Amino acid sequence: TASTVASAELNRRARAVMPGGNSRTAVYSSPYPIYVRYGHGARVVDVDGTERLDFLNNSTALIHGHAHPTIVRAVAEAAARGTSFGMPTETEVAFAEALTARNETFEHVRFTSTGTEAVMMAVQAARAHTLRPKLAKIAGAYHGAYDATAINNDGSGSLITHATLGIPAGVSDNTVIIPFNDPEGALEVLGRHAGELAAILIDPLPWRIGLVPASAEYLAALRGFCDEHDVVLISDEVGSFRIGMGGAIAEFGYAADLTVLGKVIAGGMPIGAVTGRRDVMAVFDPSAGSPPLPHSGSYNANPVSMSAGLASLALLTSDEMDRINGLGADVRDRMRQILADHTPGGWTVNGNGSLFRVLGPNATGADGRPVNAVNLLSRALLRHGVHIGDSGLGCVSTAMEPDDVDAFARAFTAAADDVRACLAQ
Numbered sequence: 001t002a003s004t005v006a007s008a009e010l011n012r013r014a015r016a017v018m019p020g021g022n023s024r025t026a027v028y029s030s031p032y033p034i035y036v037r038y039g040h041g042a043r044v045v046d047v048d049g050t051e052r053l054d055f056l057n058n059s060t061a062l063i064h065g066h067a068h069p070t071i072v073r074a075v076a077e078a079a080a081r082g083t084s085f086g087m088p089t090e091t092e093v094a095f096a097e098a099l100t101a102r103n104e105t106f107e108h109v110r111f112t113s114t115g116t117e118a119v120m121m122a123v124q125a126a127r128a129h130t131l132r133p134k135l136a137k138i139a140g141a142y143h144g145a146y147d148a149t150a151i152n153n154d155g156s157g158s159l160i161t162h163a164t165l166g167i168p169a170g171v172s173d174n175t176v177i178i179p180f181n182d183p184e185g186a187l188e189v190l191g192r193h194a195g196e197l198a199a200i201l202i203d204p205l206p207w208r209i210g211l212v213p214a215s216a217e218y219l220a221a222l223r224g225f226c227d228e229h230d231v232v233l234i235s236d237e238v239g240s241f242r243i244g245m246g247g248a249i250a251e252f253g254y255a256a257d258l259t260v261l262g263k264v265i266a267g268g269m270p271i272g273a274v275t276g277r278r279d280v281m282a283v284f285d286p287s288a289g290s291p292p293l294p295h296s297g298s299y300n301a302n303p304v305s306m307s308a309g310l311a312s313l314a315l316l317t318s319d320e321m322d323r324i325n326g327l328g329a330d331v332r333d334r335m336r337q338i339l340a341d342h343t344p345g346g347w348t349v350n351g352n353g354s355l356f357r358v359l360g361p362n363a364t365g366a367d368g369r370p371v372n373a374v375n376l377l378s379r380a381l382l383r384h385g386v387h388i389g390d391s392g393l394g395c396v397s398t399a400m401e402p403d404d405v406d407a408f409a410r411a412f413t414a415a416a417d418d419v420r421a422c423l424a425q
């Protein structure tokens, strides 16, 4: 097993100055995370010098892998001209044109620095447009750190409202929870709040529920309800936009009123975007005096993120999307076969396009205690030179070739054997 001494020492220093030594819950790992020294293409090298294949790619944001030369050049050239200004730049206009060209429902767009902010502004825009207070979201779905959405966002699927600690009733009372992929159940809940709903917020391929796609019947039911009651349908595609050239809900044959984007659209630089119907986006328009919904942010549309975005979208051609979606299907099939051949069963591999998520059984360890089999698998993969999320999330990047999928499969086989040895026989 590769040394992690340098990571342990860095974490000791980190704990002295940060809660748990951590700035981002999803990156935390006990007893300590592995610290990265640098990444290149499909690989990352840690501070102890160990190289691994990176199939997590920073929670799938790095669709072109690490330090892609075109993106590095775009970032460096932009930074050399100044990293941010109190005035707009041409790259903001060019990126807005490139992004809105990807889907005919993207009539107007507005930039933020994170997906969380974009979700927040989409919900606020829907409330300002409809002057209604309530937001409906899918039980279990994650939409970032905005408190109105940090309710029932842990993948549990329970319709019982449970909010992140400290969220006041004044916030959680305005968030309505609907079941996922249950058209009748969702319409029953929505019908009880019809006149008070500003928006229905969905992720068409929700991570925490297991990366299972929204069904056509479910999307049709929500679309129909929104049309009937003038409710804004918001598709949060921070993670799922990458499954098709126009995004996820378009791939599934439906259209949202607003779409929230992030991650891959800037290929590794901080980014978020709200895009959609011109009449809803008009709440942000300051040209008629003060806008109904003012929205600022020190780095909104900063030229470095905009330049990285132009480079990322230019690299995300239809051929490249088809290629990584093909590799994604191959990696999901390989994992299913390996788990079937090398473990006692109870595993599922879900995902669309270049995304995957491995779900495992509630297992018992050799010591008779319950174990999180997916966590065991992700740790075993780290020992065999591959990084995926500790919840089983991962993806293929455009920096990958079939040889990388072969190397992944070899490591996955060894990791599956390790997991089997850890489980009660």
Ligand SMILES: Cc1ncc(COP(=O)(O)O)c(/C=N\OC[C@@H]2NC(=O)[C@H](CON)NC2=O)c1O
Pocket (backbone or CB within 6 Å): 026, 059, 060, 113, 114, 115, 116, 117, 119, 142, 143, 144, 145, 203, 207, 208, 236, 237, 238, 239, 262, 263, 271, 272, 389, 391, 393
């Ligand atoms: C659908 C969706 N909406 C909003 C966000 C927030 O964007 P951000 O502020 O740019 O991080 C995100 C951001 N990150 O998703 C991370 C992803 N989502 C998850 O639910 C899990 C986190 O749980 N361990 N693992 C992950 O890596 C998102 O996926």
